[in-house]
Amino acid sequence: MEVKRKIILCLLIAITMGCYRIEGRDPTLHRVGGGRYTWSPKVNFTKWASHEHFYKGDWLYFGFDKRIYNVLEVNKTNYENCIDTGFIENITRGGRDVFQLLEARHYYFICGRGFCSQGMKLLIDVKEPTTTLPPPILPNKALLNRLSNTLMLVVTILAWIFI
Ligand SMILES: *[C@@H]1O[C@H](CO)[C@@H](O)[C@H](O)[C@H]1NC(C)=O
Numbered sequence: 670m671e672v673k674r675k676i677i678l679c680l681l682i683a684i685t686m687g688c689y690r691i692e693g694r695d696p697t698l699h700r701v702g703g704g705r706y707t708w709s710p711k712v713n714f715t716k717w718a719s720h721e722h723f724y725k726g727d728w729l730y731f732g733f734d735k736r737i738y739n740v741l742e743v744n745k746t747n748y749e750n751c752i753d754t755g756f757i758e759n760i761t762r763g764g765r766d767v768f769q770l771l772e773a774r775h776y777y778f779i780c781g782r783g784f785c786s787q788g789m790k791l792l793i794d795v796k797e798p799t800t801t802l803p804p805p806i807l808p809n810k811a812l813l814n815r816l817s818n819t820l821m822l823v824v825t826i827l828a829w830i831f832i
Pocket residue numbers: 713714715716788
């Protein structure tokens with residue numbers, strides 16, 4: 670049983686590392702707010718984000734109590750006005766949730782249920798990685814999307830095990 674679990678874990682890591690190389694750079698997992706359970710009203714996320722560098726392919730990790738908080742990707746307007754309806758994507762799963770930044774653009778996240786106006790809002794500026802390596806040979810978009818879904822599952826599992 671234990672050995673089986675270890676083998677599965679090793680396989681997952683191997684798959685993850687394999688996928689990483691496609692991006693041409695090792696993606697970083699950013700723990701939002703800096704800790705295990707720091708998607709909370711006490712944190713200044715603008716300050717936190719200003720000390721981080723986000724590149725395409727990186728991951729965000731949100732740790733929180735899902736009975737109280739949630740994580741929603743919203744557009745700029747709704748981020749600025751703390752509107753939690755008409756969101757783009759509900760990131761909330763089990764409270765240790767990951768999200769991959771797949772594009773070089775601005776991403777906006779808020780917590781609903783009134784917590785956004787208490788400071789639970791996050792703006793992420795994702796940059797194109799600057800690399801001197803030759804551009805990686807990318808598989809087609811459908812395959813990439815499938816891969817990204819698998820990767821999300823893997824990272825979620827790893828987050829639950831290790832963080
Ligand atoms: C959060 O930090 C930023 C940058 O350090 C600062 O400008 C802002 O006033 C802070 N916000 C709050 C609510 O303290």
